[in-house]
Amino acid sequence: MSAISFPEPVLAAEAEEHAQPRGARRWYRQPALATGLILLGIIVIAAAAAPLLTPYDPIKQNLGASLLGPSAQHWLGTDQTGRDTFARLLYGLRTDLRIAFIAVLLPFCIGTVLGSIAGYFGGWVDSVLMRLVDIVVAFPFYVLIIALVFVLGPGQRSIYIAITLVGWVSYARIIRGEILVAKRQDYVLAARAGGLSAIRIIGRHLLPNVITQAIVYAMSDIVQDILAIVTLGYFGLGVPPPTPDLGSMINDGQNFLTTHWQLTTFPGLAVVVVGLSLSLIGDGFADLIRPGQL
Amino acid sequence: MSEMSFTKSSGAAQPAAGPVLEVSDLHVQIAARHGTVRAVDGVSLEVAGGEALGLVGESGSGKSMTLRAILGVLPPEARITSGQIVLDGVDLVPLSNSDLNRIRGPKMSMIFQEPMSALNPVMRVGHQIAEGPRVHLGYGRSKAAERALDLMRRVGIPDPERRFRAYPHEFSGGMRQRVMIAIALSCDPEIILCDEPTTALDVTIQDQILRLLARLCAESGVSLIFVTHDLPVVAQLCQRVAVMYGGQLVETGDVRAVLLDPRHPYTLGLVRSAPDVEYVRDSLVPIPGSPPSLVTPPSGCRFHPRCEFAEEDCKVLPTPLRVLPGGRSTACLHYERCQDAVAADRVGP
Numbered sequence: 001m002s003a004i005s006f007p008e009p010v011l012a013a014e015a016e017e018h019a020q021p022r023g024a025r026r027w028y029r030q031p032a033l034a035t036g037l038i039l040l041g042i043i044v045i046a047a048a049a050a051p052l053l054t055p056y057d058p059i060k061q062n063l064g065a066s067l068l069g070p071s072a073q074h075w076l077g078t079d080q081t082g083r084d085t086f087a088r089l090l091y092g093l094r095t096d097l098r099i100a101f102i103a104v105l106l107p108f109c110i111g112t113v114l115g116s117i118a119g120y121f122g123g124w125v126d127s128v129l130m131r132l133v134d135i136v137v138a139f140p141f142y143v144l145i146i147a148l149v150f151v152l153g154p155g156q157r158s159i160y161i162a163i164t165l166v167g168w169v170s171y172a173r174i175i176r177g178e179i180l181v182a183k184r185q186d187y188v189l190a191a192r193a194g195g196l197s198a199i200r201i202i203g204r205h206l207l208p209n210v211i212t213q214a215i216v217y218a219m220s221d222i223v224q225d226i227l228a229i230v231t232l233g234y235f236g237l238g239v240p241p242p243t244p245d246l247g248s249m250i251n252d253g254q255n256f257l258t259t260h261w262q263l264t265t266f267p268g269l270a271v272v273v274v275g276l277s278l279s280l281i282g283d284g285f286a287d288l289i290r291p292g293q294l
Numbered sequence: 295m296s297e298m299s300f301t302k303s304s305g306a307a308q309p310a311a312g313p314v315l316e317v318s319d320l321h322v323q324i325a326a327r328h329g330t331v332r333a334v335d336g337v338s339l340e341v342a343g344g345e346a347l348g349l350v351g352e353s354g355s356g357k358s359m360t361l362r363a364i365l366g367v368l369p370p371e372a373r374i375t376s377g378q379i380v381l382d383g384v385d386l387v388p389l390s391n392s393d394l395n396r397i398r399g400p401k402m403s404m405i406f407q408e409p410m411s412a413l414n415p416v417m418r419v420g421h422q423i424a425e426g427p428r429v430h431l432g433y434g435r436s437k438a439a440e441r442a443l444d445l446m447r448r449v450g451i452p453d454p455e456r457r458f459r460a461y462p463h464e465f466s467g468g469m470r471q472r473v474m475i476a477i478a479l480s481c482d483p484e485i486i487l488c489d490e491p492t493t494a495l496d497v498t499i500q501d502q503i504l505r506l507l508a509r510l511c512a513e514s515g516v517s518l519i520f521v522t523h524d525l526p527v528v529a530q531l532c533q534r535v536a537v538m539y540g541g542q543l544v545e546t547g548d549v550r551a552v553l554l555d556p557r558h559p560y561t562l563g564l565v566r567s568a569p570d571v572e573y574v575r576d577s578l579v580p581i582p583g584s585p586p587s588l589v590t591p592p593s594g595c596r597f598h599p600r601c602e603f604a605e606e607d608c609k610v611l612p613t614p615l616r617v618l619p620g621g622r623s624t625a626c627l628h629y630e631r632c633q634d635a636v637a638a639d640r641v642g643p
């Protein structure tokens with residue numbers, strides 16, 4: 001009897017870790033995520049409520065009041081055709097945010113579908129799809145987008161097509177990698193043993209387990225899309241004038257940079273703040289869900 | 295053939311005359327870097343309606359591969375090279391995956407060793423149980439949910455209405471295994487393949503799960519193939535047992551006869567190395583040596599390098615199963631020696 005030894009409770013630390021309440025990881029406890037959400041919230045509300053925040057029409061020209069400095073009437077002054085800069089900023093944010101959020105959805109869906117097919121079935125389907133991905137990845141993002149929009153002609157439709165053609169590869173890669181790992185799990189074997197079809201296994205069992213990674217990526221992808229849209233606008237390939245757009249505002253104001261710096265600086269700042277807030281949200285969201293994955 | 299009744303009470307009363315599942319001369323090969331592994335090498339099994347067959351053997355003896363071959367869910371590098379798997383008169387080996395999908399679930403299903411990883415972590419357990427009936431029996435959402443609740447009651451999950459919406463991580467190990475059993479039963483299969491379903495559970499829970507399986511077997515007339523390396527578990531649940539070694543069957547027969555009076559030295563070794571509560575041995579006797587390589591298996595009897603009774607002929611002669619009196623069979627050429635050893639064990643200490 002004396003030979004019986006009592007081992008140390010080595011699992012105590014592990015148990016403690018599990019005992020940590022989930023509440024400790026709530027979003028408002030994450031400074032980065034909270035800051036990002038608040039910033040983006042303000043921007044989105046301001047853009048959505050633009051008609052309430054400014055009495056000016058962003059398109060209507062008033063040549064008698066061109067290139068005014070900041071004043072009580074025109075908070076950020078007016079541009080060379082007398083349009084209120086603050087109004088154009090709000091409406092420009094509206095345009096660019098709307099295009100970016102729509103533009104991120106298509107590559108997300110297409111990339112997810114193609115990535116899960118490649119990852120689950122493997123074999124030649126996987127080889128073909130991944131070589132296609134390699135071809136797209138071989139070109140720099142902005143160069144390819146600008147070239148595609150240039151060929152397709154300026155406008156929203158071209159922006160959507162270009163971003164979709166270039167953007168799906170990242171989602172396909174992420175989802176394929178995740179599915180390659182997840183399909184070796186026992187629950188997939190159990191689903192196959194239950195006579196479920198491949199489509200059902202992918203859609204109902206695998207994707208719910210792996211889609212979060214693609215969502216996290218989508219957050220940072222929106223930033224890239226907004227920058228692409230602004231860049232296209234700057235080159236005159238974006239939304240055609242007179243629709244307000246941050247990129248074309250920066251370009252138009254460039255000629256007056258030494259005398260009327262606010263025409264370029266504030267749209268530029270808006271792009272920076274939108275990009276920053278979305279990045280903070282993406283990172284924070286990633287931190288929030290990663291430790292939760294068992 | 296088989297109507298999709300809720301309880302299958304008609305099948306329970308009189309066990310089916312012929313075997314539900316008949317595996318004959320099954321060969322499974324795995325293409326590995328160091329050569330072809332003959333994981334299953336000529337296995338033949340029969341399972342009658344309502345019968346529980348134990349399939350025992352050490353790790354790597356081909357038990358799990360046999361199960362996965364029957365179900366048609368072999369890993370991509372493994373394939374069936376020859377043999378027949380006849381379920382209800384239909385050979386499953388030549389069937390396509392989509393044809394098999396109509397059989398997996400309604401006719402046969404599987405219970406896994408590790409109930410945590412075999413349940414989808416992000417899907418409510420009720421929906422996981424209801425999924426089979428929705429897909430295979432064409433049930434609507436509410437009828438499938440009814441069915442799931444009914445199954446949860448049958449496998450002894452308390453408060454099923456509340457547990458229906460829970461996720462697997464909210465369940466204990468034993469409860470998760472009950473969920474797995476409910477999933478396996480959800481489409482009223484004729485046979486359930488169990489891959490060490492109690493190995494990951496502690497002993498008291500293990501006992502509960504075994505009792506549950508035995509009760510379900512008796513109630514619904516479902517057959518079981520129960521893979522394990524735990525002999526007491528086989529003794530508790532199964533009527534017949536088949537012992538596997540090195541990808542081949544070495545002994546089959548009635549569970550009491552085989553475990554109490556082995557006719558193959560490998561079975562004898564397994565029995566001698568298992569602890570026993572009623573009869574405490576001075577020491578457990580391990581089987582010397584290690585399992586054979588299935589890339590280049592030993593000639594003749596695959597057990598001869600580790601066998602205490604091995605003779606010269608064991609190294610050369612093939613050792614198919616030979617039928618003995620009492621509905622049992624052995625692959626041993628010199629099974630009488632086992633008989634003598636068992637007799638000596640009894641008188642001995």
